[in-house]
Amino acid sequence: MSIRTLTALLALSLGSALATQYPLTVTDDLGRRVTLNSEPKRIVAMLPSHTETLVALGVGNHLVGIDRFSNYPREVTDKIPKVGSGFQPNIEAIVALKPDLVLADESASSRLTEKLEKAGLTVYGGTAQTYNEVFEKISTIGKLVNREPQALNLITSLRRDLNEVQNLVRxxxxxxxxxxxxxxxxxxxxxxxxxxxxxxxxxxxxxxxxxxxxxxxxxxxxxxxxxxxxxxxxxxxxxxxxxxxxxxxxxxxxxxxxxxxxxxxxxxxxxxxxxxxxxxxxxxxxxxx
Missing domain, CATH: 3.40.50.1980 (Nitrogenase molybdenum iron protein domain)
Structure with missing residues (x-):
């Protein structure tokens, strides 16, 4: 067996091992238990960091709505409907998009998660506040959207790039x-x-x-x-x-x-x-x- 074939088989095996099993239940930053019965195909992201993470994981094509501040990468975000912001959401527009997952802020002051939940939508409320939480959130989002291998690759490359910069100022x-x-x-x-x-x-x-x-x-x-x-x-x-x-x-x-x-x-x-x-x-x- 060639090295190339072995590498391909190992990659396939890893992808299968990390494939998300649905129904999936996770706990968000508000302490709510959020359940997805299947891989989400219609996603609304109400924070730029969530939008950028989804695009980096290769599921930008599943985004049907984003917040008004999401602007990167423009070749993706310019084509997606804007539905307000976390503090001034267009609830009717979000509901009309019929998302099977909404990624929102956990901020109690915005009350967005509560409003969308009352509208019958599946909402995950949570963002990274600390450095380590950035990697945790990428991993969680990767699991939610059935892209765990991609999340692992993203985290690995991100840590490598961060280390390169740190070495310059060490x-x-x-x-x-x-x-x-x-x-x-x-x-x-x-x-x-x-x-x-x-x-x-x-x-x-x-x-x-x-x-x-x-x-x-x-x-x-x-x-x-x-x-x-x-x-x-x-x-x-x-x-x-x-x-x-x-x-x-x-x-x-x-x-x-x-x-x-x-x-x-x-x-x-x-x-x-x-x-x-x-x-x-x-x-x-x-x-x-």
Whole structure:
């Protein structure tokens, strides 16, 4: 038997071993037991990270609806109906698409999962908040849509790409950094997926971990911490804030606004995690690139 034949047989065997068995019941992030009786063929994704994961797993053709923020990859997302967002969903439009699975946010404030469940739809509510949860969610989604081998391959390649970037900044001195989620004061704590990326990129997050994963903080905290780098803010806007002109990053011209595509990668805990890490590493340690 040739090596090529043996490899093909092993791949076939692995695929069969990892094939999802239906009916399948999983527990989502809301503690709900979600049951699928068969492989879903009509899927609605209400978060960009879910959309990107499904496309990366090779089931983009099963998407019949996506949230209005899903825009990557455009050759897929431009062709799919938009059905609002997690906080402003078009429930009637979602129901009219007759999905056999909806992937939604677990946020209690959006109440999307509850609304769709009342409409008789099968809904999985859950997103990654931490670095390790990114891989867990890819694995879970792969299981839900009968693409476990593809999920394993995606996780393996993603970890490889992440390791390559980490190797580029290994040994570099840590740079104090503040990551701004939005100008109202929301930021990323050290234990969030963004916080973990900052650490792996050679940064030292100035936000205390005990404030949570995505806390709203007072401007005075950033002023007193005086980070060397500020990411995801406009230099001219930051300089106008009371006291911020004393911050090291502002004084030294190290306030960076990534491109819109880079921000999308940074804010979506999914297949583009390594892209996000490279963006951060290049901003914190440009000398290594």
């Amino acid at each position: 040994g570099a001195p840590k740079v104090s950094v503040y990551y701004e989620v939005d100008p109202s004061g929301y930021t990323a704590g050290p234990n969030s997926f963004i916080g973990s990326l900052l650490d792996k990129a050679g940064g030292r997050n100035v936000i205390p971990a005990n404030l949570g994963d995505f806390p709203k903080i007072s401007p005075e905290l950033v002023v007193s911490a005086s980070p060397s780098v500020i990411i995801n803010a406009k230099a001219e806007d930051v300089a106008k804030r009371p006291g911020w002109n004393t911050i090291a990053a502002v004084k030294n011209g190290k306030v960076y606004q990534p491109t819109s595509e880079e921000i999308d990668a940074l804010s979506r805990p999914g297949p583009r995690l390594a892209v996000a890490l490279r963006v951060l590493a290049k901003l914190l340690h440009p000398e290594r690139f």
